[in-house]
Amino acid sequence: MTDLKPRGASLRYSHAVLALAVLHQLIGSEWMSKPWRFKDASAWQIQLYELHEWTGLAASLLLVLLIWSLWRRYGADTLARFLPWLSGVGRSALAGELRGLLGGLPRLQAPDASQTRVLAAAVEGLGVLTLLFFACTGVAMWLLEDQLELMHEIGSIHEWGALPLKLYLAGHAGMALVHEWRGEGLLRRMFRGA
Numbered sequence: 001m002t003d004l005k006p007r008g009a010s011l012r013y014s015h016a017v018l019a020l021a022v023l024h025q026l027i028g029s030e031w032m033s034k035p036w037r038f039k040d041a042s043a044w045q046i047q048l049y050e051l052h053e054w055t056g057l058a059a060s061l062l063l064v065l066l067i068w069s070l071w072r073r074y075g076a077d078t079l080a081r082f083l084p085w086l087s088g089v090g091r092s093a094l095a096g097e098l099r100g101l102l103g104g105l106p107r108l109q110a111p112d113a114s115q116t117r118v119l120a121a122a123v124e125g126l127g128v129l130t131l132l133f134f135a136c137t138g139v140a141m142w143l144l145e146d147q148l149e150l151m152h153e154i155g156s157i158h159e160w161g162a163l164p165l166k167l168y169l170a171g172h173a174g175m176a177l178v179h180e181w182r183g184e185g186l187l188r189r190m191f192r193g194a
């Protein structure tokens with residue numbers, strides 16, 4: 001994969017605001033009430049739910065903007081870059097990087113970002129798919145708000161995304177911080193377009 005020019009504003013801002021919105025969704029959902037439990041909930045918990053609903057709808061729009069911005073940046077390579085496991089070439093590039101990663105383990109040596117580009121993009125692709133899942137099930141619940149039983153059923157499907165999302169954020173944001181700490185400047189390039 002070649003290095004491209006600095007990221008444009010739509011990619012940087014949609015990514016940054018989406019990251020904040022998703023953190024908000026994860027934290028707030030621990031305390032919010034669900035519509036099918038409003039009768040026993042406090043006003044504060046109901047407000048938290050309403051915030052979850054509107055932030056979720058805004059996050060879904062931001063996700064569309066992020067995908068459109070990625071498409072503008074990577075063009076016809078977008079799918080191959082973010083879903084490399086779909087093709088034989090992508091799978092062998094992934095396997096090569098994973099072998100390098102495992103090879104460095106006994107020496108406790110983490111590779112630098114340029115050695116795990118395919119893997120990083122594959123993880124980012126899975127993160128985008130996880131958010132698409134939240135967005136589709138979330139919007140479906142919003143549209144079906146007056147059919148509580150059906151909404152409740154979709155809610156239990158919506159919840160399946162929680163573990164993948166937590167794993168994604170730990171891996172993606174965690175590695176971004178590790179690379180930043182090692183002075184590779186990924187955060188600066190992603191958030192400030194430097």
Ligand code: HEM
Nearest residue numbers: 025029053056057059134135138139141142155156159162
């Ligand atoms: C991209 C947008 C969204 C994200 C990232 C997101 C994230 C989350 C997370 C992490 C949970 C907690 C799951 C758990 O702890 O097991 C949750 C629960 C929930 N969310 Fe969302 N959400 C989004 C959009 C929406 C929208 C638009 C609605 C509108 C109705 C919504 C309604 C709910 C409800 C009702 C629950 C409780 C589900 C249950 O307990 O059965 N979400 N969401």
Ligand code: HEM
Nearest residue numbers: 007018019022120124127128131172173176177186187190
């Ligand atoms: C759920 C929320 C998030 C999603 C869906 C997401 C998605 C993405 C995607 C698709 C890219 C690739 C952009 C490109 O190739 O131009 C990316 C890059 C990046 N993200 Fe995130 N991200 C999220 C949260 C975060 C958070 C919280 C951080 C901060 C710690 C972060 C830090 C970065 C960095 C530093 C890069 C650049 C990586 C590189 O240059 O190789 N992301 N993210």
